[in-house]
Amino acid sequence: MIIERLLLLLLFLIGLYGIIGKKHIIRKIFGLNIINTAVVLLFILEGSRIGEAAPIADASHRAMVDPIPQALMLTAIVIGVCITALSLALAVHLYRVTGSFDIDEIRIRIHHES
Amino acid sequence: MNHEDLVFATVMLPLLGAAFALFGKLTKRSTLTSWWNGVGSFVGLALPWVPLILLAPVVLQGQSIEGVVGNWYEQIGVAYTYDGLAWLIQILGYTIGGAAWIYALGGGPKGNTFTAIFLIQTGALAATILTTDIFNLFVCLEVLGITSYVLIPTSKKPGASLASFSYLMVSATAMVLFLLGTYALYRITGSLAYDQIAQGLIGLDGHQHIVSLMALVLIVSAIAIRVAVMPLYGWLPDAHALAPHAVSAVLSGVLIKTPLFALTRVLHVFPSGSEVGSLISIAGALTAVIAVIIALSQEDVKQLLAYHSISQIGYITAAWGAAISIGTTDTTGVALMVGAYLHALFHALFKGLLFLSVGTTVDVCGNRNVYTLRRGAKALRSAGERFPITIITCIIGALAISAIAPLNGSVSKQIITSAMKGSVHYYLLSAAAVGTIASFIKLLRIFFGGSSEGEEIRIRVRHLRSRWIAQTILALLCILTGICAPQVVSYTARILFPQASSAMLFTYSFSADLMVKTGITVALGVLVYLMMHLRVVKHLLTLIRTRYRDFTGLFVSFSLATAVLALFLIL
Amino acid sequence: MTTRRWLNGAGTWLAIIALAVILAPIFLSATPWPTVARDYLQQQGTADSGAINLVSAIYLGYRVFDTFGETIVLLVAILGTMGLLSQLEHLVEPAQNDQKALETTSRFALAQEKRRSHTLRTHLLEVVTGKVGPIVLLFGFYVMLYGHISPGGGFQGGVIVASGIVFLSLGNPQEGSFGISRPQVLIRLEILAFFTLIVIFSSGLITGSGFFGNPLADTPFPVAHIVLLNAVIGLKVGMSIGFMCIAMMGERT
Numbered sequence: 001m002i003i004e005r006l007l008l009l010l011l012f013l014i015g016l017y018g019i020i021g022k023k024h025i026i027r028k029i030f031g032l033n034i035i036n037t038a039v040v041l042l043f044i045l046e047g048s049r050i051g052e053a054a055p056i057a058d059a060s061h062r063a064m065v066d067p068i069p070q071a072l073m074l075t076a077i078v079i080g081v082c083i084t085a086l087s088l089a090l091a092v093h094l095y096r097v098t099g100s101f102d103i104d105e106i107r108i109r110i111h112h113e114s
Numbered sequence: 115m116n117h118e119d120l121v122f123a124t125v126m127l128p129l130l131g132a133a134f135a136l137f138g139k140l141t142k143r144s145t146l147t148s149w150w151n152g153v154g155s156f157v158g159l160a161l162p163w164v165p166l167i168l169l170a171p172v173v174l175q176g177q178s179i180e181g182v183v184g185n186w187y188e189q190i191g192v193a194y195t196y197d198g199l200a201w202l203i204q205i206l207g208y209t210i211g212g213a214a215w216i217y218a219l220g221g222g223p224k225g226n227t228f229t230a231i232f233l234i235q236t237g238a239l240a241a242t243i244l245t246t247d248i249f250n251l252f253v254c255l256e257v258l259g260i261t262s263y264v265l266i267p268t269s270k271k272p273g274a275s276l277a278s279f280s281y282l283m284v285s286a287t288a289m290v291l292f293l294l295g296t297y298a299l300y301r302i303t304g305s306l307a308y309d310q311i312a313q314g315l316i317g318l319d320g321h322q323h324i325v326s327l328m329a330l331v332l333i334v335s336a337i338a339i340r341v342a343v344m345p346l347y348g349w350l351p352d353a354h355a356l357a358p359h360a361v362s363a364v365l366s367g368v369l370i371k372t373p374l375f376a377l378t379r380v381l382h383v384f385p386s387g388s389e390v391g392s393l394i395s396i397a398g399a400l401t402a403v404i405a406v407i408i409a410l411s412q413e414d415v416k417q418l419l420a421y422h423s424i425s426q427i428g429y430i431t432a433a434w435g436a437a438i439s440i441g442t443t444d445t446t447g448v449a450l451m452v453g454a455y456l457h458a459l460f461h462a463l464f465k466g467l468l469f470l471s472v473g474t475t476v477d478v479c480g481n482r483n484v485y486t487l488r489r490g491a492k493a494l495r496s497a498g499e500r501f502p503i504t505i506i507t508c509i510i511g512a513l514a515i516s517a518i519a520p521l522n523g524s525v526s527k528q529i530i531t532s533a534m535k536g537s538v539h540y541y542l543l544s545a546a547a548v549g550t551i552a553s554f555i556k557l558l559r560i561f562f563g564g565s566s567e568g569e570e571i572r573i574r575v576r577h578l579r580s581r582w583i584a585q586t587i588l589a590l591l592c593i594l595t596g597i598c599a600p601q602v603v604s605y606t607a608r609i610l611f612p613q614a615s616s617a618m619l620f621t622y623s624f625s626a627d628l629m630v631k632t633g634i635t636v637a638l639g640v641l642v643y644l645m646m647h648l649r650v651v652k653h654l655l656t657l658i659r660t661r662y663r664d665f666t667g668l669f670v671s672f673s674l675a676t677a678v679l680a681l682f683l684i685l
Numbered sequence: 686m687t688t689r690r691w692l693n694g695a696g697t698w699l700a701i702i703a704l705a706v707i708l709a710p711i712f713l714s715a716t717p718w719p720t721v722a723r724d725y726l727q728q729q730g731t732a733d734s735g736a737i738n739l740v741s742a743i744y745l746g747y748r749v750f751d752t753f754g755e756t757i758v759l760l761v762a763i764l765g766t767m768g769l770l771s772q773l774e775h776l777v778e779p780a781q782n783d784q785k786a787l788e789t790t791s792r793f794a795l796a797q798e799k800r801r802s803h804t805l806r807t808h809l810l811e812v813v814t815g816k817v818g819p820i821v822l823l824f825g826f827y828v829m830l831y832g833h834i835s836p837g838g839g840f841q842g843g844v845i846v847a848s849g850i851v852f853l854s855l856g857n858p859q860e861g862s863f864g865i866s867r868p869q870v871l872i873r874l875e876i877l878a879f880f881t882l883i884v885i886f887s888s889g890l891i892t893g894s895g896f897f898g899n900p901l902a903d904t905p906f907p908v909a910h911i912v913l914l915n916a917v918i919g920l921k922v923g924m925s926i927g928f929m930c931i932a933m934m935g936e937r938t
Contacts, residue, residue: 002713002715005712005713006712006713008712009705009708009709009712009713012708012712013701013704013705016287016700016701016704017697017701019283019287019669020666020669020670020697020700020701021666021694021697021701025279028283032283032286032287032290035287035290036290039290039293039294039297042294042297042712043297046297046301046718047718049718050718050720050723051723054836055723055726055738055739055740056737056738056739056834056835056836057727057730057731057737057739058737063723063727064723064726064727064739065723066718066719066720066722066723067722067723067726067730067739067740067742067743068190068300068306068722068723068726068743069300070740071740071743071744071748072249072296072751074740074744074755074838074840075249075253075744075751075752075754075755076293077840078755078758078759078840078922079253079256079755079758081926082260082758082759082761082762083256083260083282083286083762085762085763085766085926085929085933086260086263086264086282086762086765086766086769087279087282087283087286088933089765089766089769089770089932089933090263090267090275090278090279090282090769091279092769092770092933093267093275093769093770093772094275094276094279097272097275103664103665104664104665106276107276107664107665110272110273110276111273113272118895118896119890119895119896122895122896122897126883126886126887126896129757129883130883133876133879133880133883136876136879136880137876137880139872139873139876140873140876140877183749183750183896183897184746184747184749184750184889184894184895184896184897184898184899185894185895185898186733186746186747186898187725187729187733187747189721189722189725190722190725190726190743190747190748191747191748192747192748192750192751227764227767227768230764231761231764231765234757234760234761238754238757241754249748249751250748250750250751250754253751253754253755253758254754256754256758257754257757257758257761260758260761260762260765261761263765264761264762264764264765264768267768267769268768270772275769291704291708294708294711294712295711297711298711298714300719301714301716301718301719302716303719304719304720304721304722305719305721305722321710321714321715321716322714322716324710325710325711325714325716328707328708328710328711329711331707332707332711662689664693666693666696666697667696669697669700670696670697670699670700672700673699673700673701673703673704674699674700674703676703676704676707677703677704677706677707680706680707
């Protein structure tokens with residue numbers, strides 16, 4: 001059904017708006033998380049169209065879903081979590097150094113310091 | 115050990131070294147900690163030369179080692195290819211990595227954690243260039259990225275975390291788009307390995323063709339942001355200028371070039387890959403000129419060097435793009451690709467040398483402003499340098515980047531410009547060469563001149579010896595590769611293109627023609643430098659320097675570049 | 686300057702529309718999903734790797750190189766987070782002026798001493814998390830170790846173990862806090878787990894299947910390799926993510 005893919009595209013664009021359009025650093029990090037989630041959902045959803053059973057090899061002969069997107073997305077999710085953690089640590093560091101979460105304010109304050 | 119194991123030894127040894135370096139964090143005794151640090155760096159930076167030397171005969175004969183990691187089923191496992199290109203890029207990575215680590219012993223961030231992350235970055239570089247699986251390329255690029263995001267703030271400068279954050283945001287978004295490109299390719303072809311994808315992309319039409327073009331666009335643009343061609347360069351000046359000196363050397367030297375050469379393998383998969391090459395080539399030529407103009411306006415000396423990195427990567431991508439679009443069966447294409455690799459290698463050597471020696475000078479004098487920093491020679495002598503090593507190495511680096519014979523920069527520039535004669539790229543690159551000379555005349559003034567009154571800050575800098583060793587190694591390599599140019603060029607051509615005839619068309623010699631051309635370029639460069647003192651030119655340069663750059667601009671330029679690429683491919 | 690803000694806004698919308706146009710064909714593509722990989726794995730996956738859970742067979746067998754890269758990303762992220770947050774030690778003022786901090790005496794503590802706390806950290810939270818923590822840890826270990834025959838595996842189990850560690854550190858501290866939630870212990874286990882992974886991946890050299898191959902492929906129990914990898918990866922992920930959460934909680938070591 002095309003409506004699911006359309007909604008995932010919309011979710012991706014909302015995340016993208018969060019990264020580019022919002023000034024607050026934490027909201028940018030939310031945006032990054034949202035686009036990661038949208039891509040993971042796209043892979044898993046589309047990979048599940050070719051079967052109905054979970055990818056566990058058992059005696060029944062029902063068609064399985066595609067295991068490859070699931071394995072790839074395990075990697076992608078963990079990498080996304082690590083990037084989020086590092087960006088949050090950078091955000092905390094920036095806040096402690098400059099006292100603000102707004103990216104333009106931070107840039108101005110850092111230029112004044114150096 | 116058979117050859118496949120040697121190939122993976124080049125990737126696993128730095129990672130084992132990182133594990134050893136981290137063992138130092140398990141104990142509290144400082145002698146044991148630094149012992150583990152030394153063991154880790156030896157295993158990670160010195161031992162990998164053993165498999166590299168053992169693999170040299172294979173590579174010189176033009177064979178390549180291919181297979182699947184772990185010998186699993188090839189449709190699902192991770193495929194790899196170890197050919198001449200992989201060997202050459204690994205040599206590049208280990209040379210610069212080794213020299214930069216030695217410098218960091220004296221001048222950079224110290225500690226086992228730094229060594230471990232540095233070694234992990236070197237291992238990831240080795241893995242990026244030998245993979246022929248698109249998802250594995252994604253993972254390797256993410257490892258390279260995360261090590262950069264972590265290494266840049268280690269300089270503890272106030273702007274470094276902001277630079278790292280901006281780089282992180284734009285690069286992470288680009289990698290998500292890369293992942294979407296992978297999704298499209300898997301959906302159309304059912305596999306993640308380059309060979310099977312290439313087979314699946316033959317003879318597509320209509321809707322599927324558009325999807326494959328969009329996948330190509332996303333993958334190229336995600337890699338282009340790592341390479342920092344215009345207009346995707348926005349993150350680079352701050353990141354490279356505010357990082358510690360050793361890290362700047364590795365970032366400028368290796369990390370902006372390895373994704374480009376990994377892209378070579380990807381572009382062979384797509385039927386429209388060669389058109390991408392021509393667009394990137396003209397973008398590279400424009401980058402070379404525009405970045406030099408911006409570099410002329412900078413007052414922070416490391417930002418100046420960072421903009422020169424962008425300009426030189428413009429040279430490299432101009433040559434590389436032209437090679438891809440002409441195709442490597444043509445002799446001009448071969449010459450351009452060899453020129454691109456050699457310029458990448460030589461640029462890593464002389465830019466690393468410049469970052470390290472300028473870094474030493476800046477640390478000793480405590481001033482990074484290229485207009486007010488003077489009498490660097492005197493400061494270095496009073497900081498403990500009896501023999502003026504740093505000045506000599508810095509001058510060697512400046513001569514190399516200005517392509518003065520017999521240093522290595524002139525070899526690669528001559529190969530590239532003679533292969534591109536007559537096209538618009540040739541004029542743009544020549545203009546960039548003039549600007550480079552002007553800019554380095556400005557830079558070298560930090561050592562001399564200045565008035566004798568006025569306080570100068572002298573900062574006592576210890577551990578100068580490791581800095582000297584690192585700088586000397588790179589300077590000697592610059593001179594050596596310049597003097598032995600014919601052998602270097604012919605070996606590189608043989609390794610990269612074993613099928614091409616060994617009677618290559620580029621002859622490098624001290625011809626009168628070369629002298630005349632160099633003389634003209636130097637004269638024009640001096641002229642441009644003198645023009646920079648005019649009031650109107652100064653005003654223009656200040657405008658360029660203080661132009662508005664912010665976070666949103668990074669993304670807008672990224673999207674527009676992607677859109678332009680997409681339009682170019684569709685039309 | 687309003688022109689600048691207008692330009693910024695226009696640029697943002699232009700960027701989003703440009704990317705939307707490029708991404709639309711990819712998201713909305715209706716090509717039938719390829720079945721090549723699924724068919725092969727349904728027949729041969731268990732025979733090749735020994736695991737019944739075919740997703741485990743892929744990421745710990747066929748594509749274990751990618752998994753290794755991912756564990757390296759975890760390691761670098763944790764080292765970077767630790768480095769960045771420890772730089773803040775001299776920048777952070779102690780939370781004495783924080784209005785939400787208060788001194789509490791826990792009614793359930795065996796030693797009646799006052800402890801620094803936060804208004805959101807109520808007794809209810811502490812009691813429940815303290816009691817649930819070990820159960821969650823046990824569940825995490827189950828998911829880790831049974832990953833080869835049922836949905837689960839190293840990463841999933843590791844994340845559950847991490848949440849168990851967070852529960853234990855939020856929970857009610859008795860005479861001694863639980864050892865596993867101290868950052869030094871976590872970082873040491875992480876480093877040892879990384880080294881163990883390198884040793885396991887290189888062990889294929891001895892039996893001839895090369896780096897990243899299954900050294901037990903010819904023995905009757907090839908699945909032991911996968912169980913071992915699941916356990917080590919689960920420990921590693923658990924320690925990493927647990928450490929990152931505890932570091933962000935602001936606990937002084």
